[in-house]
Amino acid sequence: MKNKAITDREVDFAQWYTDVVKAAHLAEYSNVKGCIVFEPNGYAIWEKMQSVLDKMFKETGHQNVYMPMFIPESLLKKEGELIEGFAPECAWVTQGGAGNALEERMAVRPTSETLFSDYYSSKINSYRDLPKLYNQWCNVVRWEKETRPFLRTREFLWQEGHTIHETAKEAEEETLRMLNVYKTFFEEYLAIPAITGRKTEKEKFAGAEYTYTIESLMYNGVALQSGTTHYFGQKFSKAYDIKFLNRNNQQEYVYQTSWGVTTRMIGALIMVHSDENGLVLPPKIAPRQVAIVPIGNDEQIVQLANSICDKLKASGVTAFVDTTDRTPGYKFAEHEVNGIPVRVELGKRDFENGVITLARRDTREKITVDMNCDIVNEVKTLLDNIQSNLYDRALKRRDELTYVCQNMEEVEKIMNTKPGFVKAMWCGDQECELKMKEIRGTKSRCILENEEPVGDKCVCCGKKAKHLVVWGIQY
RNA sequence: CGGGGUGUGGCGUAGUUUGGUAGCGCACUUGAUUUGGGAUCAAGGGGCCGGGAGUUCAAAUCUCUUCACCCCGACCA
Numbered sequence: 014m015k016n017k018a019i020t021d022r023e024v025d026f027a028q029w030y031t032d033v034v035k036a037a038h039l040a041e042y043s044n045v046k047g048c049i050v051f052e053p054n055g056y057a058i059w060e061k062m063q064s065v066l067d068k069m070f071k072e073t074g075h076q077n078v079y080m081p082m083f084i085p086e087s088l089l090k091k092e093g094e095l096i097e098g099f100a101p102e103c104a105w106v107t108q109g110g111a112g113n114a115l116e117e118r119m120a121v122r123p124t125s126e127t128l129f130s131d132y133y134s135s136k137i138n139s140y141r142d143l144p145k146l147y148n149q150w151c152n153v154v155r156w157e158k159e160t161r162p163f164l165r166t167r168e169f170l171w172q173e174g175h176t177i178h179e180t181a182k183e184a185e186e187e188t189l190r191m192l193n194v195y196k197t198f199f200e201e202y203l204a205i206p207a208i209t210g211r212k213t214e215k216e217k218f219a220g221a222e223y224t225y226t227i228e229s230l231m232y233n234g235v236a237l238q239s240g241t242t243h244y245f246g247q248k249f250s251k252a253y254d255i256k257f258l259n260r261n262n263q264q265e266y267v268y269q270t271s272w273g274v275t276t277r278m279i280g281a282l283i284m285v286h287s288d289e290n291g292l293v294l295p296p297k298i299a300p301r302q303v304a305i306v307p308i309g310n311d312e313q314i315v316q317l318a319n320s321i322c323d324k325l326k327a328s329g330v331t332a333f334v335d336t337t338d339r340t341p342g343y344k345f346a347e348h349e350v351n352g353i354p355v356r357v358e359l360g361k362r363d364f365e366n367g368v369i370t371l372a373r374r375d376t377r378e379k380i381t382v383d384m385n386c387d388i389v390n391e392v393k394t395l396l397d398n399i400q401s402n403l404y405d406r407a408l409k410r411r412d413e414l415t416y417v418c419q420n421m422e423e424v425e426k427i428m429n430t431k432p433g434f435v436k437a438m439w440c441g442d443q444e445c446e447l448k449m450k451e452i453r454g455t456k457s458r459c460i461l462e463n464e465e466p467v468g469d470k471c472v473c474c475g476k477k478a479k480h481l482v483v484w485g486i487q488y
Numbered sequence: 489c490g491g492g493g494u495g496u497g498g499c500g501u502a503g504u505u506u507g508g509u510a511g512c513g514c515a516c517u518u519g520a521u522u523u524g525g526g527a528u529c530a531a532g533g534g535g536c537c538g539g540g541a542g543u544u545c546a547a548a549u550c551u552c553u554u555c556a557c558c559c560c561g562a563c564c565a
Contacts (some may be wrong), residue, residue, distance in 0.1 A: 046557095158565085163555065309523055342525035349525095360524050370524085 022289055027161070028234045033283055034162045037292040047160040047167035049213075054351060055163075057300035058279055059170060063150065065159035065202055065298070066172065066274070069194050075146040075174060080128040082151070083119040089127050091353045092252040093275070094239040098219020099123045104167075121154040126220065126245075126271055129175040130253035136269060137257045140179050141293055148174045163280030164488050170276035177255065177267040181246065184268035188244040191272040192225045195240045203278065204295040204403040205229045205285050207239070208434070208483055210459030213447055222246040228458045228483065230411045231284035234432035236458050236485035239281050280488075285407050286375075292352030293374055295403050296396040303332035303392060304348040308341045308360035318359050321369075328389045330396070332357075349374060354399050355392055375399045375406075405420050417467045421448075424472060424484070428453045434485050438460075438478035440471035449471050449484060458483040 022029040034040055039055030051059070067077070083106060090096050104121040122128070133145065138263055148171050157165050174191060178184040190369040192209055208228045217224040221243040229239050249255070250266035259265040286293040296302050303325055307318040318334045325332035335344050341360075347354050358370040358379075368381040370386065373395060382391050414433030418424045424435055432453070439445060439457070449455045449472075460480045471478045 340523050340525085340527055342523085342527080344526085345524090346526045358524070362524060 020312045021234065024246055027236065029289070030280075030283060031162065033287050033291055033350075035149045037352060039283075039292070040162050042162070047157060049162050049166050054300075055279060058282070058298065059276055061298050061300050062202075062278060063172070066194075066198060067148075067150075069198065070148050070172075070174065073146075073177075073190065073194060078147045078149055080122075080125050080132070080149060082122050084122055084125075084127055085117050085119050087117060088131055089120050090321075092127065092130075092220055092249055092399065094248070095124075095126060095220035099155075102157060102455060104154050104156050110432045122151075123153055123155050124271075124273075125149060125151075125153075125173055126249055127177065127253070129271075130249045130255060130269070133177055133250075133267065134253050134255045137177065137255055139258050140260055143178055143179045143185065143257060143267065144187075146174075146176045148172055151424070158309065161280075161488075163276055163283070165304070166276075169276050171273050173271060173273040176270045177250070177260065178269070179257070179267070181268045184270050185244055187270045188225060188242045188272070191270070192227065192242045195242070195272075195274060198274075199229065199239065200404065201228060202280060202295065202297045203275070203285075204297075204400060204407060205239075205281060205402065206408040208459065208461075210461045210483065212241075212391035212459055213443075213446060213457045213482070216457055218243045220245065220248055222248065223366055226459050228485075229281055229285065230414060230434055230485070231281070231488070232287075232410070233284070234414050234486075236434065236487045237277070237281050237284070237286075238458075238487065239278060240272070240274040243270060245269040245271065267395040273470060286403055287352070290346075291350030293403070294352035296352060296354045296400045299331075299354050301331050301333060301351075301353050302396060303330055303355045303357060304344075305334045305357040306341060306344050306348070306359065307334065307336065308358065311361060311364075314359050314364055316360065317364070317384075318357075321359075324389050325392060328393070330389070330392060344370070349377075355394070355395055357388075371395060373399055418472055419468055419470075420475075421452075421473060424449065424455065425452050428455055428486065432486050434483050436467055436481065436483055437472035438466060438470060439470045439480050439482040440474055440476045442471070442474065442476075445471055454486055455484050456487055458485050458487070 037054055038052045039058070040049040040051055043050045070099050103123055106115065106119045106121060108471065120131065121469070129147065137145070152168055152170050154168050157167055160166050160387050176187050178187065196207050196209055199205045208230070209225060212224040212226050213219075218241060223244050225242045226238055227240040231237055246268060247266040249269050255267045256264050257267060282298070283292060286295065305318045307314045315336070322332045322334045335348070337344070339347070345356065352374060354374050356372040356374070360371060363370055363381070367384045369384055370379050370381050372379045372390065382388070411434070414431070416427050416433060416435050418427065418435050418437045424437065427433070427435060435455070446457055449457070460482050464481055466478070466481050469478055470476065
């Protein structure tokens with residue numbers, strides 16, 4: 014009974030989450046405090062995410078580059094707000110080899126705006142050099158005090174896009190365009206409904222003019238900031254002197270953006286879809302989509318398993334035959350805990366009846382199909398079905414956990430009983446934002462720009478409201 | 489930084505009071521029987537007890553010291 018340790022997720026969410034991570038062999042806590050070891054199953058999910066996203070970035074005209082992981086202090090300090098925002102969680106290298114102190118200490122990158130800016134400043138001369146649409150896949154280090162696998166680790170993997178443009182308009186469009194790329198990725202691939210909107214002044218990225226965010230709601234009603242896109246305007250280009258000769262033959266500073274998503278998405282995947290039997294992966298992101306389990310070692314059955322596997326692979330489904338020396342029950346449970354969307358069960362009993370059993374991970378239902386049916390088609394339909402069912406299920410839950418509040422009593426009541434997203438009007442005053450925070454750490458998630466207001470008075474002070482805001486308790 | 493706790497095969501632990509060089513569960517290996525929801529039986533392998541020093545005929549056990557981790561508090565956000 015090896016993975017029965019996965020407790021009821023209602024009881025202890027943190028423990029349940031950790032159990033799923035371990036049982037599905039996604040990651041182990043490392044001996045390096047606050048860091049994790051990515052196990053093959055976990056890394057495969059990241060690779061899959063990378064391949065999908067990378068394709069989307071290329072399609073929108075971006076190119077991959079790679080910058081150093083060390084940032085000299087003087088370079089990092091050129092832009093005041095950024096260093097202020099990141100100083101508390103910067104790791105510093107102070108020694109080179111042989112124990113010699115460095116003349117200037119270097120930060121291990123917490124983010125690479127400064128390096129990109131420095132690079133751009135020496136490369137850009139004319140409007141003809143613009144835009145530059147770059148992306149980098151790398152790791153970053155932020156010295157967090159409390160850590161949790163995938164959701165908050167000291168070192169994590171991500172992609173960071175950094176673009177520079179000729180005009181503010183173009184850069185602002187890029188900020189929104191990439192936000193929508195993320196939204197598409199979340200909804201179509203991860204099957205996670207996403208709320209997108211602008212961050213408040215208080216919650217925005219250090220150094221940005223403004224920040225857009227993609228927010229998702231976890232199973233237990235806690236919010237997770239899952240990705241961000243930033244518009245920098247000319248803040249960095251002025252600090253790092255990124256000038257170009259514009260079409261009017263005048264020197265001008267470039268307009269800049271950055272955007273990123275991280276391995277935190279793996280955590281989101283777990284907390285949105287998974288259950289007490291372990292991981293549940295949406296078919297489009299599952300590294301292995303179909304597990305074929307022959308029961309017993311009857312030669313005919315093994316042959317059938319192999320032929321089904323070949324057919325599935327030929328049509329682009331990632332399938333494998335599990336011939337390991339384990340009992341069927343063990344294999345079923347193992348593939349379930351690993352989140353493999355569809356399992357094909359082949360045994361003597363079915364064989365004699367001329368049928369095949371298919372088991373779906375999302376609902377754990379089993380269906381039987383005729384042995385002579387178009388098995389590839391059946392499996393593909395089932396995979397599509399699982400993909401959309403996961404999305405629908407998550408959407409329904411998010412809607413059920415989203416409340417509209419008109420005053421502080423209502424907010425308090427909801428946050429203290431069953432947390433979730435709260436939609437409420439806000440006057441734009443930071444005082445009110447701070448008062449909300451006193452209720453179990455409720456923070457503004459984002460400002461909804463394209464939705465109907467739910468009132469005209471600030472939920473906190475009662476004065477005239479400026480924005481419709483989504484609030485929540487965050488990870 | 490203050491208070492408390494823990495450290496024993498890969499993991500989880502018993503043994504420490506009352507010294508006699510380690511026991512159990514899971515995992516692992518081999519063989520047989522099995523295989524439709526985490527199999528059974530049998531036989532095996534692996535630890536000198538976080539590190540160092542001391543007391544003793546003899547130390548996982550007592551003493552000193554050191555390291556690591558955890559919890560509470562303080563600090564920081």
